[in-house]
Amino acid sequence: MSVDPRLSINQATIKYADLATALRVTVEAGVPAIGLWREPVADVGLATASRMLTDSGLRFTTHCRGGFFTLPEGPARRASIDDNRVAIDEAATLAAAGAAGSTAILVLVAGGLPEGSRDLVGARERVRDAIGELAPHAAAAGVTLAIEPLHPMYATDRCVVSTLGQALDIAADFEPAVVGVTVDTFHIFWDPDVEASIARAGREGRIATYQVCDWKTPLPADVLLGRHYPGDGVIDLGALTRAVSETGYDRDIEVEIFNEQVWATDPLVAVQRTAAAFGGAVSPHLSAPLESRS
Amino acid sequence: MSVDPRLSINQATIKYADLATALRVTVEAGVPAIGLWREPVADVGLATASRMLTDSGLRFTTHCRGGFFTLPEGPARRASIDDNRVAIDEAATLAAAGAAGSTAILVLVAGGLPEGSRDLVGARERVRDAIGELAPHAAAAGVTLAIEPLHPMYATDRCVVSTLGQALDIAADFEPAVVGVTVDTFHIFWDPDVEASIARAGREGRIATYQVCDWKTPLPADVLLGRHYPGDGVIDLGALTRAVSETGYDRDIEVEIFNEQVWATDPLVAVQRTAAAFGGAVSPHLSAPLESRS
Numbered sequence: 238m239s240v241d242p243r244l245s246i247n248q249a250t251i252k253y254a255d256l257a258t259a260l261r262v263t264v265e266a267g268v269p270a271i272g273l274w275r276e277p278v279a280d281v282g283l284a285t286a287s288r289m290l291t292d293s294g295l296r297f298t299t300h301c302r303g304g305f306f307t308l309p310e311g312p313a314r315r316a317s318i319d320d321n322r323v324a325i326d327e328a329a330t331l332a333a334a335g336a337a338g339s340t341a342i343l344v345l346v347a348g349g350l351p352e353g354s355r356d357l358v359g360a361r362e363r364v365r366d367a368i369g370e371l372a373p374h375a376a377a378a379g380v381t382l383a384i385e386p387l388h389p390m391y392a393t394d395r396c397v398v399s400t401l402g403q404a405l406d407i408a409a410d411f412e413p414a415v416v417g418v419t420v421d422t423f424h425i426f427w428d429p430d431v432e433a434s435i436a437r438a439g440r441e442g443r444i445a446t447y448q449v450c451d452w453k454t455p456l457p458a459d460v461l462l463g464r465h466y467p468g469d470g471v472i473d474l475g476a477l478t479r480a481v482s483e484t485g486y487d488r489d490i491e492v493e494i495f496n497e498q499v500w501a502t503d504p505l506v507a508v509q510r511t512a513a514a515f516g517g518a519v520s521p522h523l524s525a526p527l528e529s530r531s
Numbered sequence: 532m533s534v535d536p537r538l539s540i541n542q543a544t545i546k547y548a549d550l551a552t553a554l555r556v557t558v559e560a561g562v563p564a565i566g567l568w569r570e571p572v573a574d575v576g577l578a579t580a581s582r583m584l585t586d587s588g589l590r591f592t593t594h595c596r597g598g599f600f601t602l603p604e605g606p607a608r609r610a611s612i613d614d615n616r617v618a619i620d621e622a623a624t625l626a627a628a629g630a631a632g633s634t635a636i637l638v639l640v641a642g643g644l645p646e647g648s649r650d651l652v653g654a655r656e657r658v659r660d661a662i663g664e665l666a667p668h669a670a671a672a673g674v675t676l677a678i679e680p681l682h683p684m685y686a687t688d689r690c691v692v693s694t695l696g697q698a699l700d701i702a703a704d705f706e707p708a709v710v711g712v713t714v715d716t717f718h719i720f721w722d723p724d725v726e727a728s729i730a731r732a733g734r735e736g737r738i739a740t741y742q743v744c745d746w747k748t749p750l751p752a753d754v755l756l757g758r759h760y761p762g763d764g765v766i767d768l769g770a771l772t773r774a775v776s777e778t779g780y781d782r783d784i785e786v787e788i789f790n791e792q793v794w795a796t797d798p799l800v801a802v803q804r805t806a807a808a809f810g811g812a813v814s815p816h817l818s819a820p821l822e823s824r825s
Contacts, residue, residue, distance in 0.1 A: 350765055354765075355765050355766065355767040356767065357720075357721070357767065358770075361723070388683065388684065389682065389683045389684070389721040389722070390682065390683070390684040390750065390754070392721035393721070393746065393747075393748055393765045394748040394749070399721055399722070399723060400722075400723060402723075403723040406723075426651075427651070427683040427686035427687070427693055428683070428693070428694075429655070429693060429694060429696075429697040429700075452687065453687075454687055454688040455688070455753075456684065456754055458752040459749075460684070460750055460754065471644055471648075471649050471687045472649065473649040473650065473651065476652075
């Protein structure tokens, strides 16, 4: 079975692989692109990571992740903003090191309520403020900040941005090339407005990256780890993928799975299974590439 | 400490108490109202339950619960619709048996995806259809059907109605006296539109019942059981209670807690703790009753 030419493996899917292994198994499985995480890049250093990425011949799709913007003003907030500037620079460097078609995207997870706070409204405002501070740096670096709405079950401890519509409302203050959104099926499929919000995201030029994985119940004890190979759960990936395709989105599509069983799998096998699952559940719903349309 | 005169104990908070015990401890704690569940009522029979309720002197606030409307047409769907007609009649009977100020409300939980289905859109349409079938019976019985949006983490296995706005869109096809919504803090607090949706619910005359409990993380292994006494978590109950009060809602307010530790508590103690928690976290944010306003 051939691998979809738009598939990208998000490194979180093979969390326990170091960067060298992640790049090697992705190439070996015939997958053409990869999204990286900051920690394994930092383990070898950015310069080395960039050389390894270039040598792999893979496209680079996203850098995961920045954000955590909900703290009130003070040294911890300043440290977070500064660290996000570093992450922006990393994303630019890695995108330049990747094969042609790489994209300079930094995925942003907003952060949860600060300890002792119940003020979601205020936390959400501080997310907007932080993005405002970072936007000039991102623009100068040619990096798109991709606000990721996370499922509402993470609203208080991880990400106060809970819907695609809310992410788009924040992004609306900025240029689409600088601030976009991450459309991840796991986080938004439940939303009664999901198809309308995807269409809006496309219309407003905000879909920085499209990520797929699946949902099923019961959720595991750690609800962060309840993600599955595409097609193994109950998300209507066909409908969502068609909705994204219809906006004209024609770039790579990441699969990002947080799942202890997937992580316990040999990483090459996990990537091969991901490619097969993607081919079955996502590829049939993608528009043909522009150049092949009649 | 005096008990808030608008507090109602939802029987799920003391799940392992039979009806006699639930009524007794509610009275003993000085709480003036109770919301009942169908199963403990059925255990003694409706006629006996009604007499027991009358004898308790408590107001009756809601009957929990009807719904489960997502099956496609067939015998199982027919059985569910028929059972909801029975539940409507039970709600009317119990409301008539309760003290003055009782309300004939049947809480509806929509149901999840049918086995093997990924079609949330279709499931949601079937919920609307079922309510359309039941509305004439509810109107004749003088019962309000209260559609309850459940937290999106339950969207696929329990309730395809996930936001207050979505519940209001369904209710909009019907008379407000016949179809309203359940506003439960646990399920909707995360919604960026929550205050606007509460205001809309009030404007459209749809707030059938207001229920409070709290949320905190990490969630327990069974995510159904992660509810807490008001004030023990991170929900801004003050803001939500003020938003509900500002709509003019002046009826009883239920506390419904699904929590193994609360269930393991002596039921009288659990009710007393609920009353104290309510007094601390909710009562200060309630408008004064109309008759005491200048």
